[in-house]
Amino acid sequence: MTTSSILGTGAYAPKKLLTNQDLEKMIATTDQWITERTGIKTRHIAAEGETTSDMAVCAARAALAMAETRAEDLDMIIVGTISADMPLPSCAVIIQAKLGARNAFAFDLSAACAGSLYGMSIADQFIRTGKARRVLVIGAELLSRLIDWNDRNTCILFGDGAGAIVMGPCEEPGRGLLSTHLHTDGTTADFLKIPGGGSLHPQSEEVLANKWHKVAMNGREIYKFAIRVLPLALNEALEANGLKPENVSHVIAHQANARIVESVLERVGIPQDKCWMNLDRYGNTSSASLPISLDEANRAGRLQKGDIIAMMAIGAGMAWGSALMRW
Known part of the structure; x- marks a missing residue:
């Protein structure tokens, strides 16, 4: 039976860093308090004007390069996100256009932090049934614009970034x-x-x-x-x-x-x-x-x-x- 395998991976994180020391100046918290309770020291924050689709495209290009796959060879693009560029249309269609993946159908899925895992499962089904041979799964979030920066229960936790996976069929028994x-x-x-x-x-x-x-x-x-x-x-x-x-x-x-x-x-x-x-x-x-x-x-x-x-x-x-x- 054909299984799916990972052919390439990619990631992107914005350049700006927000440290625990920076947060100490913004809200009532300390580096020690954050580190002991979460394990977090720094997080990346998107630049002004940078969008979720921008980050996703950077991660996707890295994954496609590793997989030696052209964007136009993609059959399908799945984007896990709850922070798309806009409510309508999906972030995936914007990414499809930016990549030039004209032969791929594309859609978002909303499973929050589990979005990429859900996306991999969907891609796996399409590959196993022969409905797709090259699938791009992306997880991308720009959460810094959805956070209340006065709420120390949430603002210390989240960062911005994107990761991408190119999946395809694996004919080798027991792998994938x-x-x-x-x-x-x-x-x-x-x-x-x-x-x-x-x-x-x-x-x-x-x-x-x-x-x-x-x-x-x-x-x-x-x-x-x-x-x-x-x-x-x-x-x-x-x-x-x-x-x-x-x-x-x-x-x-x-x-x-x-x-x-x-x-x-x-x-x-x-x-x-x-x-x-x-x-x-x-x-x-x-x-x-x-x-x-x-x-x-x-x-x-x-x-x-x-x-x-x-x-x-x-x-x-x-x-x-x-x-x-x-x-």
Whole structure:
């Protein structure tokens, strides 16, 4: 059976850095407080005039170059984002035009921090069924414009960036994306949301006054939920493929909080040093987090042929999942 594999990866982060020391001058917080609770030291902030699609195109071009794939050879573009350039049309169609990927159909998906993992799962189905041979999956977020910079519960966490993956068929038995496992629990939707700007609370003076157009988060509930469901998702992927935690070579994870990643790996029984961590340098880049981490690990030579790569992500919804790949 044809499986899908990763042919190329790419990433982009804006040049401007916002450090914990910078935040100390903006809100009532300290570098020590942020570091101890999140593991974050710096985050990248988009330049004035820079858009989500701009960042996505930079990451995409790097991934296409590695995959030795021309933009016009793409069949499909999937963009995971909750911070598109505009509500309509999708960010994906803007990216398609900027890349010159005239033969690809393109669409956005909204799974927040799990967006890239959801996108990979969709791409995998199209490749396995022969409906597509070259798929570009992008996670891109410009969250600095959706944050209330007076809310220290959220503004310390998020950064801007983009990651991209080019996927295609793999004919070699036992290699490629082995399985993906996606889950949703809509009863937890209030944990992480932007309540204003939609049909429930259309844009208005009231929305702006109450800052309903900004991210609102219950960090404590998210933490408790994440460390409960992510171990189950990782074990689900391992069991589906007849593997055990000791068989995992590397973990590529969405990184929202260092304590979440550490707790999940401890519960599954995977050593911490098997997980590529860059949260300290990027903060939480939502859907961009997983592909940025994958690209860094890939370009560092960390991933070798035959390695078992476990992936996990969780985002607003709550939406979460896992994947297992033989590199």
